[in-house]
Amino acid sequence: MFQEERLLKILAYLKAHQSMSVGEICSHFQVSRDTARRDIVRLVQEGVVERTHGGVALPELQKELSSYQDRLIEESSSKDEIGRLSAKLIRDHETVYLDVSTTVQFVAEHVEAKQITAVTHSIDNVSILSKREDLSIYVxxxxLHIQNRLLSGPSVVDKIREIRADKAFIGATAIRPDGLYYPYEEDVRVKKEMARQSDQVILVVDHTKFGAKSRFKLDFEYVDIIVTDQPVSSEMRELLDARNITLIECTTENPQDGAESR
Known part of the structure; x- marks a missing residue:
């Protein structure tokens, strides 16, 4: 069994049992303690588990998060509509950042603009866009972060600093009155750099993200447009208006091709 397959099975076990010891890894997969420890080191480095005395466990926050595949299925019809409307904002020949997000993935599904350059660190976005012969993909x-199906590390942020884009499409784990929130600090660094290198930033989120909780904050100042599937509260609407953020609700508004914010 390859290490990647074993790591996925360890994560599946953790989802059901919350923790796993070195001995249990050895007995489940018939591997040595050294191999089990290497697996633990790999999972800890990727940020999906916490090391415990004698094994690994899911981080407290991770217990509250669904897997990437689960999140893709949840609210899929709403996310599809968000993606369809958001993709209309992309013009021919533009360079666009496509963040790692289940909702941004639906943007990639609906891109109709011609001769664009898509810049992404999402494995699924690459897979979707690779079916198109009339666009360029920069990875x-x-x-490789197995669970969240992305590429991560300092080189991702370094390369973003070298690429200027017309638009960036980003997601969020939670939206609260003081900003956007994400489970990992690196998420914020990546989004922030994408925003700095883009003329316009479009946040695509379904209604379940409003009022949810996560750990690391990104200020609203980095966002120009929010596309969501249901009307937001009057308080949130006032807050966004005060920050000059354009709000597009799929139930009431349709964006115009190439729409500009502010």
């Missing part, structure tokens, strides 16, 4: 390289 931001780094370490």
């Amino acid at each position: 931001l390289g780094g370490y």
Whole structure:
């Protein structure tokens, strides 16, 4: 069994049992303690587990998060509509950042603009866009994060600093009155750099993200447009208006091709 397959099975076990010891890894997969320890080191480095005395466990926050595949299925019809409307904002020949997000993935599904350059560190975005022969794909390289299906590491942010884009499409784990939130600090660094290198930033999120909780904050100042699937609260609407952020609700508004914010 290859290490990647074993790591996925360890994560599946953790999802059901919350923790796993070195001995249990050895007995489940018939591997040595050295191999089990290497697996633990790899999972800890990728940020999906916490080392415990004698094994590994899911981080407290991770217990609250669904897997990438689960999140893709949840609210899929709403995310599809968000993606369809958001993709209309992309013009022919533009360079666009496509973040790692289940909702941004639906943007990639609906891109109709011609001769664009898509810049991404999402494995799924690459797979979707590779079916198109009339566009270019630039992959931001780094370490493979198995569970969230992305490439990560300092090289991702370094390369973003070298690429100017017309638009960036980003997601969020939570939206609260003081900003956007993400489970990992690197998420914020990547989004922030994409925003700095783009003329316009479009946040695509379904209604479940409003009022949710996560750990690391990105200020609203980095966002120009928010596309969501249901009307937001009057308080949130006032907050966004005060920050000059354009709000597009799929139930009431349709963006115009190439729409500009502010």
